[in-house]
Amino acid sequence: MTFVISILLFAAKGFALVDCVARPSAKFTYIETLPKQTWLIILGLAVLLHVLIWDPLKLLNLVGTVAALVYLAQVRGSDSR
Numbered sequence: 001m002t003f004v005i006s007i008l009l010f011a012a013k014g015f016a017l018v019d020c021v022a023r024p025s026a027k028f029t030y031i032e033t034l035p036k037q038t039w040l041i042i043l044g045l046a047v048l049l050h051v052l053i054w055d056p057l058k059l060l061n062l063v064g065t066v067a068a069l070v071y072l073a074q075v076r077g078s079d080s081r
Contacts, residue, residue, distance in 0.1 A: 002055070002056065002057075005056045006050075006055070009050065009056050009061070009065050010051075012065070012068050012072070013043065013050055013064060013068040014047055015072075016043050016072050017043040017044060017068075019071075020040055020075070021040065023036070023075065027075070027078075028075065031074070031075065031078045033074055039071055046063075046064025046068055047064075049061060049064055050064060
C-alpha cells in the first residue's frame with residue numbers, strides 16, 4: 001500500500017515539475033506567485049528527494065508533496081479563472 005501511495009505522490013510531483021517547465025514565465029508574474037525559477041528549484045528538489053527517500057511519510061517527502069500540491073492549486077489552478 002505504501003508503494004502505491006509513493007508512486008501516486010511521485011507522479012503528482014513529476015506532473016507539477018513538467019507543467020512548470022512548460023508554462024511561460026510571464027504567467028507566474030501575471031498571477032503574482034513565486035517566480036518560475038523558484039518553482040523549478042522547489043519542484044526539482046521535491047522530485048529528487050522523492051527518488052532518494054522513497055517512503056512517502058518521511059518529512060522531506062511530505063514537504064515536497066505539499067509544495068507540488070500548492071503549485072498545482074495556485075499556478076495550474078489559475079487557468080480556470
